[in-house]
Amino acid sequence: MSIIIKNISKSYKKVKALEDISLEVKPGELFGLIGPDGAGKTTLFRVLTTLLIANEGVATVAGFDVITDYKSIRKNVGYMPGKFSLYQDLTVEENLDFFATIFGTTIEENYDLIKDIYVQIAPFKDRRAGKLSGGMKQKLALCCALIHKPKVLFLDEPTTGVDPVSRKEFWEMLKRLQQKDITILVSTPYMDEAALCDRIALIQDGKILEIDTPEAIVKHYPYQIYNVGANNMYQLINNLKEYEFNHSVYPFGEFVHYTDTRENFNPNDLKTYLESKNLSNVLIERTSATIEDTFMELAK
Numbered sequence: 001m002s003i004i005i006k007n008i009s010k011s012y013k014k015v016k017a018l019e020d021i022s023l024e025v026k027p028g029e030l031f032g033l034i035g036p037d038g039a040g041k042t043t044l045f046r047v048l049t050t051l052l053i054a055n056e057g058v059a060t061v062a063g064f065d066v067i068t069d070y071k072s073i074r075k076n077v078g079y080m081p082g083k084f085s086l087y088q089d090l091t092v093e094e095n096l097d098f099f100a101t102i103f104g105t106t107i108e109e110n111y112d113l114i115k116d117i118y119v120q121i122a123p124f125k126d127r128r129a130g131k132l133s134g135g136m137k138q139k140l141a142l143c144c145a146l147i148h149k150p151k152v153l154f155l156d157e158p159t160t161g162v163d164p165v166s167r168k169e170f171w172e173m174l175k176r177l178q179q180k181d182i183t184i185l186v187s188t189p190y191m192d193e194a195a196l197c198d199r200i201a202l203i204q205d206g207k208i209l210e211i212d213t214p215e216a217i218v219k220h221y222p223y224q225i226y227n228v229g230a231n232n233m234y235q236l237i238n239n240l241k242e243y244e245f246n247h248s249v250y251p252f253g254e255f256v257h258y259t260d261t262r263e264n265f266n267p268n269d270l271k272t273y274l275e276s277k278n279l280s281n282v283l284i285e286r287t288s289a290t291i292e293d294t295f296m297e298l299a300k
């Protein structure tokens, strides 16, 4: 296993940031930690990259213990923290040179690994990092995290605040890195990115809700979901919440996702109820569960 986490707990005074977390990441896997702000993702990354000591539990990364072998871990992992981690006043090239030097290597030595990503920012190599766009900064930070050819790469919310095109490109880059035998643990609050991982852990309030492949997680969803639409979204949500048979109701894009407690649910009954509340253009249609639906159900 590339990463083994056993019963890790970490508190900041009264706040329990991680509670009895256990999971394993296989060599070469692209594993996603999916959860909202405050779920504990950054705390787990900091424990695994030896920047923070857990209160309980044990963890190894690339075969090294996070406490006793912390120096080996630092040599063998790349870490791209959530907040921009580069030197704003150094140029693109100077930042990369700096990170290569502290790891006792050179840009040339590992150029092959970063080439695909670096060519995209090379035209700006003399620009200060602080003056780059969000997508460019993210590519530079990834190059810096890769420059010493790590065995395991930790990426904490790498696409937060990045435009949709750059996000898509970033995930394509991760897939290519995976082909080069790098194990990747990536966190994201974006549920659509979960589907791009080999396996994911859904995490909330410091606890793991479920670990599986994205396909299996969606398949385990126990209810039939309906897209419900009407002329007044706000009133629709309120009326659905008042409906005695509702199991769950939450906005989802242009519709409301609705599940019913009855096994023999007939959508026409719901339509009649909603129309009796003076809603018009009522539409009710079956839809498939997504990772977000599963998350909402588990987090209830």
Ligand SMILES: Nc1ncnc2c1ncn2[C@@H]1O[C@H](COP(=O)(O)OP(=O)(O)OP(=O)(O)O)[C@@H](O)[C@H]1O
Residues within 6 Å of the ligand: 012, 015, 016, 017, 035, 036, 037, 038, 039, 040, 041, 042, 043, 044, 157
């Ligand atoms: N240094 C700290 N002192 C006190 N509480 C903290 C500290 N760091 C994090 N926390 C709390 O621990 C919990 C987990 O935070 P963490 O940053 O690990 O979550 P996260 O999933 O990475 O979310 P975010 O994206 O907001 O950073 C939160 O309730 C947070 O407020």
